Amino acid sequence: MAAEAALISVVPNSNPGSNPEKRPGRPRSDKSREAILDATRKMLMHTPLRDISIEAVAKRAGVGKTTIYRWWPHKAALVMEAFLAQPGLQNILPTTPGADDALKVQLEKLIRQLRGQNGRIVANIIAEAQAEPEALDLLNKSFMNERVENLRRHLTQGKAEGLFNADLDTDMAIDQLLGPVFYRLLTNPEALDERFNSHYPEQAVNTLKA
Amino acid sequence: MAAEAALISVVPNSNPGSNPEKRPGRPRSDKSREAILDATRKMLMHTPLRDISIEAVAKRAGVGKTTIYRWWPHKAALVMEAFLAQPGLQNILPTTPGADDALKVQLEKLIRQLRGQNGRIVANIIAEAQAEPEALDLLNKSFMNERVENLRRHLTQGKAEGLFNADLDTDMAIDQLLGPVFYRLLTNPEALDERFNSHYPEQAVNTLKA
Amino acid sequence: MAAEAALISVVPNSNPGSNPEKRPGRPRSDKSREAILDATRKMLMHTPLRDISIEAVAKRAGVGKTTIYRWWPHKAALVMEAFLAQPGLQNILPTTPGADDALKVQLEKLIRQLRGQNGRIVANIIAEAQAEPEALDLLNKSFMNERVENLRRHLTQGKAEGLFNADLDTDMAIDQLLGPVFYRLLTNPEALDERFNSHYPEQAVNTLKA
Amino acid sequence: MAAEAALISVVPNSNPGSNPEKRPGRPRSDKSREAILDATRKMLMHTPLRDISIEAVAKRAGVGKTTIYRWWPHKAALVMEAFLAQPGLQNILPTTPGADDALKVQLEKLIRQLRGQNGRIVANIIAEAQAEPEALDLLNKSFMNERVENLRRHLTQGKAEGLFNADLDTDMAIDQLLGPVFYRLLTNPEALDERFNSHYPEQAVNTLKA
DNA sequence: GGGTAACCGAGACGGTACGTCTAGTCTTTAA
DNA sequence: TTAAAGACTAGACGTACCGTCTCGGTTACCC
Numbered sequence: 001m002a003a004e005a006a007l008i009s010v011v012p013n014s015n016p017g018s019n020p021e022k023r024p025g026r027p028r029s030d031k032s033r034e035a036i037l038d039a040t041r042k043m044l045m046h047t048p049l050r051d052i053s054i055e056a057v058a059k060r061a062g063v064g065k066t067t068i069y070r071w072w073p074h075k076a077a078l079v080m081e082a083f084l085a086q087p088g089l090q091n092i093l094p095t096t097p098g099a100d101d102a103l104k105v106q107l108e109k110l111i112r113q114l115r116g117q118n119g120r121i122v123a124n125i126i127a128e129a130q131a132e133p134e135a136l137d138l139l140n141k142s143f144m145n146e147r148v149e150n151l152r153r154h155l156t157q158g159k160a161e162g163l164f165n166a167d168l169d170t171d172m173a174i175d176q177l178l179g180p181v182f183y184r185l186l187t188n189p190e191a192l193d194e195r196f197n198s199h200y201p202e203q204a205v206n207t208l209k210a
Numbered sequence: 211m212a213a214e215a216a217l218i219s220v221v222p223n224s225n226p227g228s229n230p231e232k233r234p235g236r237p238r239s240d241k242s243r244e245a246i247l248d249a250t251r252k253m254l255m256h257t258p259l260r261d262i263s264i265e266a267v268a269k270r271a272g273v274g275k276t277t278i279y280r281w282w283p284h285k286a287a288l289v290m291e292a293f294l295a296q297p298g299l300q301n302i303l304p305t306t307p308g309a310d311d312a313l314k315v316q317l318e319k320l321i322r323q324l325r326g327q328n329g330r331i332v333a334n335i336i337a338e339a340q341a342e343p344e345a346l347d348l349l350n351k352s353f354m355n356e357r358v359e360n361l362r363r364h365l366t367q368g369k370a371e372g373l374f375n376a377d378l379d380t381d382m383a384i385d386q387l388l389g390p391v392f393y394r395l396l397t398n399p400e401a402l403d404e405r406f407n408s409h410y411p412e413q414a415v416n417t418l419k420a
Numbered sequence: 421m422a423a424e425a426a427l428i429s430v431v432p433n434s435n436p437g438s439n440p441e442k443r444p445g446r447p448r449s450d451k452s453r454e455a456i457l458d459a460t461r462k463m464l465m466h467t468p469l470r471d472i473s474i475e476a477v478a479k480r481a482g483v484g485k486t487t488i489y490r491w492w493p494h495k496a497a498l499v500m501e502a503f504l505a506q507p508g509l510q511n512i513l514p515t516t517p518g519a520d521d522a523l524k525v526q527l528e529k530l531i532r533q534l535r536g537q538n539g540r541i542v543a544n545i546i547a548e549a550q551a552e553p554e555a556l557d558l559l560n561k562s563f564m565n566e567r568v569e570n571l572r573r574h575l576t577q578g579k580a581e582g583l584f585n586a587d588l589d590t591d592m593a594i595d596q597l598l599g600p601v602f603y604r605l606l607t608n609p610e611a612l613d614e615r616f617n618s619h620y621p622e623q624a625v626n627t628l629k630a
Numbered sequence: 631m632a633a634e635a636a637l638i639s640v641v642p643n644s645n646p647g648s649n650p651e652k653r654p655g656r657p658r659s660d661k662s663r664e665a666i667l668d669a670t671r672k673m674l675m676h677t678p679l680r681d682i683s684i685e686a687v688a689k690r691a692g693v694g695k696t697t698i699y700r701w702w703p704h705k706a707a708l709v710m711e712a713f714l715a716q717p718g719l720q721n722i723l724p725t726t727p728g729a730d731d732a733l734k735v736q737l738e739k740l741i742r743q744l745r746g747q748n749g750r751i752v753a754n755i756i757a758e759a760q761a762e763p764e765a766l767d768l769l770n771k772s773f774m775n776e777r778v779e780n781l782r783r784h785l786t787q788g789k790a791e792g793l794f795n796a797d798l799d800t801d802m803a804i805d806q807l808l809g810p811v812f813y814r815l816l817t818n819p820e821a822l823d824e825r826f827n828s829h830y831p832e833q834a835v836n837t838l839k840a
Numbered sequence: 841g842g843g844t845a846a847c848c849g850a851g852a853c854g855g856t857a858c859g860t861c862t863a864g865t866c867t868t869t870a871a
Numbered sequence: 872t873t874a875a876a877g878a879c880t881a882g883a884c885g886t887a888c889c890g891t892c893t894c895g896g897t898t899a900c901c902c
Contacts, residue, residue, distance in 0.1 A: 655846025
């Protein structure tokens with residue numbers, strides 16, 4: 001739910017008005033919107049993002065191209081909405097007592113989310129974002145930030161508790177935790193395997209300890 | 211020179227035979243080859259990889275499109291050869307006494323190489339490689355591996371010397387060192403700044419210490 | 421006008437609906453249509469059909485290639501429409517009293533139309549049609565048939581009047597009249613000269629007489 | 631045999647010198663020559679002339695492209711030699727007593743030669759020749775002329791015998807006989823059928839009679 | 841028997857055009 | 872009045888051939 005809200009606030013024009021339908025003119029077709037997102041989702045299953053064209057999405061959705069261009073500024077925005085609005089990508093975490101355990105749980109959850117199909121899609125979104133600076137922002141806002149902030153919270157707490165060294169650079173520590181995961185995702189995705197998932201969080205968090 | 215050799219062995223057909231020219235037919239034109247790589251290099255200076263077309267490279271190089279397609283299977287392969295065969299990307303490192311210092315020096319060198327223009331290009335190559343599995347291999351073989359192997363050597367040595375914990379997973383440790391660098395490169399390139407360069411290698415290597 | 425109508429009914433999609441424009445979406449651009457036909461006509465003046473490329477037509481007309489491919493299935497179809505829709509190719513004949521004179525007039529008119537530039541174009545269309553069976557149909561429907569039918573009418577009438585032998589095979593007689601004209605056009609175009617025009621119709625029609 | 635001689639004298643460079651092999655250098659390879667003509671013939675069986683490329687002929691014949699370009703100036707020249715040098719295309723006619731019968735026999739022979747596969751090829755050659763003036767000459771010299779001259783001989787004889795009107799224009803009469811055949815071949819090849827063969831020569835020759 | 845000349849195959853070269861696809865924009869009708 | 876449909880210009884894609892060229896070699900003749 002948090003994800004949904006964040007997404008909506010991020011994708012411009014996604015919901016044209018907060019008040020329920022007060023604007024003049026023909027209203028947006030929800031059928032088209034769903035058809036577009038559906039088509040996108042289905043194509044993401046078996047096609048690299050690079051090879052998905054607005055044109056193809058429009059054709060598959062039975063919709064004019066303009067309808068897509070009106071509501072989403074980039075392919076990246078469309079894909080992000082289609083992708084993130086699916087179940088299993090929310091970042092709801094159980095509350096755990098220790099800051100170190102919380103970090104580990106967060107990392108495990110992330111790795112699990114990035115394995116297989118979904119991982120490929122995220123990798124492709126990151127790739128796409130290299131040529132579309134706005135998309136990079138969108139990616140950070142709709143996917144990265146909540147993970148980052150969660151890590152930051154626990155790191156700060158851990159520093160306060162003396163679990164981690166007080167002069168540890170928090171931003172850098174966050175990147176030390178997340179970096180290896182995305183590095184594998186992008187340069188050697190098969191290495192993001194079960195073994196990695198069961199050892200990496202432990203080793204990564206422990207090396208940060210005071 | 212090591213880079214050159216590695217590259218040649220990696221790009222298929224780049225050197226058609228190891229014995230000096232025994233094949234029939236008109237031999238490959240070195241002039242064209244250079245013109246193509248030159249044109250590619252120049253376009254990389256000011257254009258995002260996504261917006262560089264084979265067509266444009268051919269035109270700028272004064273060469274037929276076929277000549278490019280004959281020798282390079284992808285845009286990624288072409289770009290990789292053009293980019294990596296330039297000076298300043300070799301990974302020649304001064305020999306340093308301690309394994310920990312050696313690791314830091316390697317990381318600093320890498321960060322310096324990935325800042326600015328070159329960093330954008332590498333990021334774009336990684337992005338391109340997401341849709342072209344062969345290109346990912348090529349990237350690993352021609353750029354990543356020498357860095358990785360260098361780190362591995364020093365990590366192994368460090369473990370032998372008791373500098374690092376003996377049961378540290380070396381592969382994972384390598385990714386812990388490299389991951390954050392590429393993670394920033396891809397998701398927040400401005401963060402790959404001077405400050406990062408002067409603190410990250412120290413902090414990263416130290417957290418690995420026994 | 422008859423030619424125009426015939427042509428339109430023959431070229432598929434040329435007029436997308438018989439009712440005057442009720443479909444959604446942007447309507448076909450008449451400006452583009454005219455520009456394309458114009459460009460084609462102008463290129464036909466000085467270039468053999470074989471050397472006219474769709475690409476060049478598009479460029480000269482200031483039009484996207486797709487627009488041409490959307491509306492014309494072949495180069496032959498395009499050329500045929502461009503060529504036949506020009507003035508001087510309609511087959512309006514003065515009514516003459518005798519069937520034999522009518523035949524002569526029709527042949528003279530045809531020979532005059534096929535001399536010079538226009539003849540070359542028709543010859544090229546016939547040539548093009550050898551590799552494109554659809555184009556052969558189109559040629560027959562839009563150019564040949566009206567001449568053929570006119571000849572048939574007068575031959576039938578002539579047979580009824582006893583001017584020609586009653587058991588003359590009409591189809592064959594038509595080909596006996598037209599054949600030599602096209603034969604010269606294709607194998608010896610210079611022979612389609614003034615002398616031929618002033619003697620052939622007379623001799624051809626007379627040999628058919630009872 | 632006459633055909634062979636005529637052809638050789640027509641295709642330039644086909645026999646590089648009149649004296650039998652006195653020149654220095656490696657002599658022309660007859661094996662390659664045959665392979666090229668064979669390959670061409672085989673491709674003509676099932677491919678429209680337009681879609682036969684020199685490149686493909688060379689590959690099929692196991693021959694360098696240059697070898698073809700060295701000896702034949704056009705595709706049309708190559709095809710003409712390949713096609714005409716096959717059996718069944720010589721125009722050897724039994725001597726018949728009457729000039730009118732001789733004409734009929736010549737026409738029947740021609741129609742039989744132009745039915746089916748061979749007819750398509752001739753049509754394609756005529757088509758090709760529209761864009762290649764030299765080829766038109768070659769076609770006339772190597773195929774048309776002997777038929778034309780045969781018709782002329784018999785027409786002249788017939789006029790002398792009083793069988794045909796003395797002031798009949800011979801050239802025009804020739805075209806009246808041949809025209810319809812080629813006209814059907816090019817614009818309506820299915821009409822070149824058995825029925826046509828059994829009626830046309832009779833009707834055509836008879837209409838010429840005094 | 842060495843030199844020279846013309847041939848041969850292979851195949852790379854700079855080009856042109858193909859017909860398709862996609863990007864974004866523009867111009868209608870439908871709601 | 873806005874949405875949606877679909878035609879528009881522009882231009883890259885990767886492929887097929889064009890006709891030319893440059894190799895290493897071969898096969899004759901000529902001295």
